[in-house]
Amino acid sequence: MVVIVSESFDKNIVVALDFPSENPALALADALDPDKCRLKVGKELFTRCGPQLVRNLQGRGFDVFLDLKFHDIPNTTSAAVAAAADLGVWMVNVHASGGERMMTACRERLEAFGADRPLLIAVTVLTSMSGADLAGIGLSGSPEEHVARLATLTRNCGLDGVVCSAQEAPKLKADQGEAFKLVTPGIRPASADRGDQQRVMTPSEAIRAGSDYLVIGRPITQAEDPLAAMEAIYNELATL
């Protein structure tokens, strides 16, 4: 099947390869075009398959977002992002709630990699969390307020952008500027199940809201026909 894409949205889609082993991950990668999308390797696949899986995807021409969401003391976290940079990933992330000194240490550590360094972004509030979930961990205020505060902290530390939901994108683009990258999971085509995601938008809503990169997992990976699901998403974006 040929995936029909709009030129303007090439590589805005990051497919989350949330699989329990290498075979389904590589099978989907082999069906996708590295000129039309990027791939995300997260905790499950990385813990099972390790850095060699990342190299296998890179060997197929894909940019890889290593989504391990590091959250630790500055020394440990900055060493971890340097390891990701050694692996040659396109993007790596930490939790913004690790704080200013941790994020600054990571940014400084990546300076040694020059122009070849990965993009460094920070997770604000997980897209699976609602205001009630925040209250449950003792945080008053809306997700949008926390995302805005953590995004400001992230930009002040010199990082390239944040992971947030597309619902927060209009405010973040206005507050933080166009160059600050917004990476948005919680993308759900109108017909797709939300699953555990709370703060969701459709692909076209997310692009209109200002998302730079749409992270999409289950609506593609769990579809009966993942390539048809991909095609439907690109066709939706082509109407913009």
Ligand SMILES: O=c1ccn([C@@H]2O[C@H](COP(=O)(O)O)[C@@H](O)[C@H]2O)c(=O)[nH]1
């Ligand atoms: O706030 C966040 C941060 C990361 N994720 C990750 O994105 C994908 C989303 O997958 P779906 O199947 O499309 O829900 C997944 O790998 C998460 O670990 C997130 O969802 N929210």
